[in-house]
Amino acid sequence: MSVFLGEILAHPALAAADPVVHPLGAGVDAQPVRWVHSSEVLDIAPLLRGGELLLCGGITLATAAPAKREDYVRELAQRGIAALAIETGGALPEIPAEMLQKAEEYGLPVVELRKVVPFVGVMQAINSMLVSESVGHLQQADAATRAMAAELAHGASLDKILGVLAGITGSAVKVTSPWGVTLGSAASEGWSGDQEEGTPDGAGSGPVGHGGFYRVAGETVLSVDIPVRGVLMGRLEIRVPDAADIALAQVAGERAVDILGLALLQHTPPGLHALAGAELMRAVLNSAPEWRLEQLAPGAGFHTDSPAVVAAIHAASPQELRGAVETFLSSHRIPCAAYLDDAELVVMIGLPSTDTVGERRQLLESLQGLEGDHDAVIAVGPLAGGVAEAAWSLAEARRALEVRQIRRRNASARRQYPARGLVVVDAEDVAVESLSLICLDASAREAFVKRQLRAVLEHDAQRQSQLLETLQVWLDSGCNTAQSARELHLERQSMHHRLQRIFELCGGDPRGTGRLAALHLAARMAGLP
Numbered sequence: 348m349s350v351f352l353g354e355i356l357a358h359p360a361l362a363a364a365d366p367v368v369h370p371l372g373a374g375v376d377a378q379p380v381r382w383v384h385s386s387e388v389l390d391i392a393p394l395l396r397g398g399e400l401l402l403c404g405g406i407t408l409a410t411a412a413p414a415k416r417e418d419y420v421r422e423l424a425q426r427g428i429a430a431l432a433i434e435t436g437g438a439l440p441e442i443p444a445e446m447l448q449k450a451e452e453y454g455l456p457v458v459e460l461r462k463v464v465p466f467v468g469v470m471q472a473i474n475s476m477l478v479s480e481s482v483g484h485l486q487q488a489d490a491a492t493r494a495m496a497a498e499l500a501h502g503a504s505l506d507k508i509l510g511v512l513a514g515i516t517g518s519a520v521k522v523t524s525p526w527g528v529t530l531g532s533a534a535s536e537g538w539s540g541d542q543e544e545g546t547p548d549g550a551g552s553g554p555v556g557h558g559g560f561y562r563v564a565g566e567t568v569l570s571v572d573i574p575v576r577g578v579l580m581g582r583l584e585i586r587v588p589d590a591a592d593i594a595l596a597q598v599a600g601e602r603a604v605d606i607l608g609l610a611l612l613q614h615t616p617p618g619l620h621a622l623a624g625a626e627l628m629r630a631v632l633n634s635a636p637e638w639r640l641e642q643l644a645p646g647a648g649f650h651t652d653s654p655a656v657v658a659a660i661h662a663a664s665p666q667e668l669r670g671a672v673e674t675f676l677s678s679h680r681i682p683c684a685a686y687l688d689d690a691e692l693v694v695m696i697g698l699p700s701t702d703t704v705g706e707r708r709q710l711l712e713s714l715q716g717l718e719g720d721h722d723a724v725i726a727v728g729p730l731a732g733g734v735a736e737a738a739w740s741l742a743e744a745r746r747a748l749e750v751r752q753i754r755r756r757n758a759s760a761r762r763q764y765p766a767r768g769l770v771v772v773d774a775e776d777v778a779v780e781s782l783s784l785i786c787l788d789a790s791a792r793e794a795f796v797k798r799q800l801r802a803v804l805e806h807d808a809q810r811q812s813q814l815l816e817t818l819q820v821w822l823d824s825g826c827n828t829a830q831s832a833r834e835l836h837l838e839r840q841s842m843h844h845r846l847q848r849i850f851e852l853c854g855g856d857p858r859g860t861g862r863l864a865a866l867h868l869a870a871r872m873a874g875l876p
Contacts, residue, residue, distance in 0.1 A: 350480055350594075352378040352430055355400060356458065360472040364460035366432065369447050378456060379593045380429040381481075383473045385466040389419045390752070393661075393690060397427030398597070400458075400473075402466045405439030408446075415756075417449045424453035425663045425722065432458035480594070488599040491515040495606045505531030505610050513538075516599050517591035522573070522581045522607060525670065530581060530614070538588075567593050571600045572666055573607050574687060579666060580611040623647040624684030628693055631657065631737045632686065640734040648682040649695070652733040654703045656710070659744040660692040662723030668692065671717050679713075695737055703730060715771045724748060726772040740774075746781045747774040750875075757816075757874045779871045792872045799869035802852035814852070815873060817845045822867045826858055 353376040356366045381398030387407045395401070401423065408416060423431055431450070435441050442459055450457045494511045505522065510533035513520045521532035569585040583603065587596045623646030630639050641651040649655065662668040669685055669692050676683045682697035698706045707730060714725055726747040728740030751772055774781070783792055797804070803814050821831040832842035850856045857863040 350380055350477055351376055352380050352400065352456065355380055355383070355473055358473055358476075360469045361432075361460075361464065363462065364434070364464040364469075365462045367459045367461065368430075369442070369457045369459060370451050378429055380477070381594060381597075382477060383470045385470060389415060390422075390756075392419075392422035392426045395423075395426050395428055398594075399428045401428055401431050402460075402469065403431065403433045404466070405434050405437065408433065408443075409438040413443065413445055416443055416446050420446050420449045420455060420457075421453060424450065424455040428455070430456040430458055432460055434460040434463065436461060437463070481598070484592075484595045484598040485602075487515060487595060488602040491599050492602050492606055495603060499606060499610055499613075505614060506533055508606070508610055509533040512585075512599060512603055516585060516587065516596040518588070518596055519586040520600075521584050522611070523584065524581055525579045525666075530611070565589055569593075569597055569600055571604060572687075573604050573611060575608040575612060579669070579687070580608055582666075583607060620646070620648065625686055627684050627734070628686030628695060631695065631734075631741060632688060632693060634738045637735040640737065644734045647684045649684070649697055649734055651735070654698045654700060655731050655734065655737060655740070656696050656698065656707060657728045657731065657737050657740040657744055658694045658696065658714075659726045659728070659741060659748060660694065660723060661690065661748065662692060662721065664721075665690065665692040665723075668717075668721050668723050669694075671721065672714070675713065675717060681710075693741060695734075698730070711771055711773055715769065717769060721769045724751065724770045724772060726751070726774060728774045729778070743774040743778075743781055746784060747772045747777050749784075750777040750780045753874055753876070779868060780875060783868075783872050784875060787872075789876060792875055796869045796873050799865055800853070800873065803849060804873075806848075806852060814845060814849050815870065817842070818849050818866070819870045819873070821846065822863075822870055826863075 355361060356368070379398065380400045381396070383400045383402065384395070385402040385404075387404055389407055389411060391401070408419070411419070420431070433439065433442050442457060447457060491511055495508050498508045498511060509520050509522065509531050512518075513533040513535045517535045517538075519532070519534040519538050522530045524530055565588060567587045567589075569587060571583045571585075572579060573581045573583055583600055585596050585600050587593050623643060627640070627643040627647040627649070630643055644651050660668060660672075665687055669687065672692075672694055673683060673685060676696060683694055685692065685694045687693075696710065698710070707727075711727055714727070726744040728742075728744035728747075731737050731740040787795075800815065800818075803818065806812055807815055817831070817835060820834050821828065824830045824834070828842055828846065829839060831837075832839050835842070837845070853866065854862075857866050
């Protein structure tokens with residue numbers, strides 16, 4: 348059986364911390380825990396798999412901006428962790444109310460640890476128990492996989508193959524196409540079958556493999572994508588009743604993906620166009636030689652010398668967003684090839700040879716208006732002159748994501764980046780940062796920034812001011828004082844006072860001088876690692 352959060356909180360190693368679950372009365376007995384992990388890093392979510400109890404000492408949370416704390420909770424909830432445990436009483440006297448409110452909104456249990464306990468000891472004690480549990484799950488899952496492989500080898504139907512998985516997990520399982528059509532299904536003996544089809548209610552949603560899970564009355568629904576050579580072939584859905592072992596169902600479902608992929612290949616092999624597109628994107632990701640890219644491009648619908656851009660996409664539900672992007676592009680007869688590489692979705696998009704710059708700008712606007720409620724960041728790389736430059740366009744798109752993450756970390760509470768929703772980033776907007784990251788080492792960047800902005804940096808450090816950020820916004824706006832004041836939510840007079848102080852520290856108003864470009868370059872590079 349699974350190890351649940353309630354059992355773990357009652358374990359002597361953690362009970363000594365006098366834990367309290369928020370919101371009060373939240374059910375923890377049915378919340379399975381896969382692992383216990385400890386970290387003070389606020390950007391830890393992408394490194395987690397889901398199902399973890401995350402221990403946090405509250406040190407970095409104590410000094411983080413409110414918006415950053417809310418981002419932290421949101422990202423962890425979307426990653427599907429079991430619970431977040433925060434130590435209070437030291438650096439963090441109490442858990443901020445906005446964090447608890449955001450956690451309740453996303454259905455993430457938050458455990459307040461009111462006494463200090465050694466996190467290393469907690470992890471050793473509880474993870475050793477979880478390891479023993481996991482070994483048993485793996486043995487059962489491997490037995491199921493072998494039985495499914497035997498059925499496949501004997502030419503069994505997809506329903507019969509799924510019946511093996513349903514029997515070992517005590518669940519109802521089905522495989523659907525990427526468009527939601529049921530391809531096969533089975534249920535364990537004794538399954539009542541009278542539960543209503545569930546829809547995500549937001550509580551406990553998060554990734555399981557490349558899919559997700561959600562709770563409905565009396566059961567947990569697990570979802571795992573089934574890709575074959577980068578092409579999504581289908582999705583496995585496992586409806587696990589509360590009486591069954593959710594952790595076993597999760598492990599068995601993940602282990603069964605390869606067998607189910609082979610079964611789907613026999614029944615519904617992917618088209619040559621989809622396979623060629625996946626192969627082309629794999630070649631781009633691996634920086635394959637130019638001749639190999641040109642060899643693969645025609646099969647995927649690309650002329651070797653046609654202009655294109657490559658987008659790097661990080662999304663809470665990458666497969667759902669992939670469907671929306673591909674549907675939009677195909678409806679406009681725009682050639683594309685997509686590949687889901689772990690948590691990153693990479694898409695190459697063809698553009699016409701005429702008015703290419705205008706078409707790229709239109710593409711950016713169209714992506715921002717994609718239908719659906721997507722929580723994602725889409726970074727669109729610069730224009731590639733053909734498939735030979737696709738890897739470069741992808742590298743620039745990834746650097747744009749990196750720069751955006753740096754800017755979010757460094758932004759003041761007054762100028763926060765959007766916490767959720769669909770964000771489209773243009774790699775051309777951060778070309779200066781990209782160039783400096785490629786061509787200058789960290790020490791050279793730091794030296795140049797200090798030479799140009801030393802007085803401003805010292806003023807900010809000594810007086811907790813935001814003159815550097817003010818200068819960055821003003822320069823990025825084309826020295827438009829009114830626009831900068833609006834973006835920083837400042838009165839125009841306050842903006843003028845800040846600029847006057849900046850000019851004094853920098854040796855005068857830089858407008859109309861050669862120093863303007865140097866200051867702008869330094870302001871852009873400030874904060875880069």
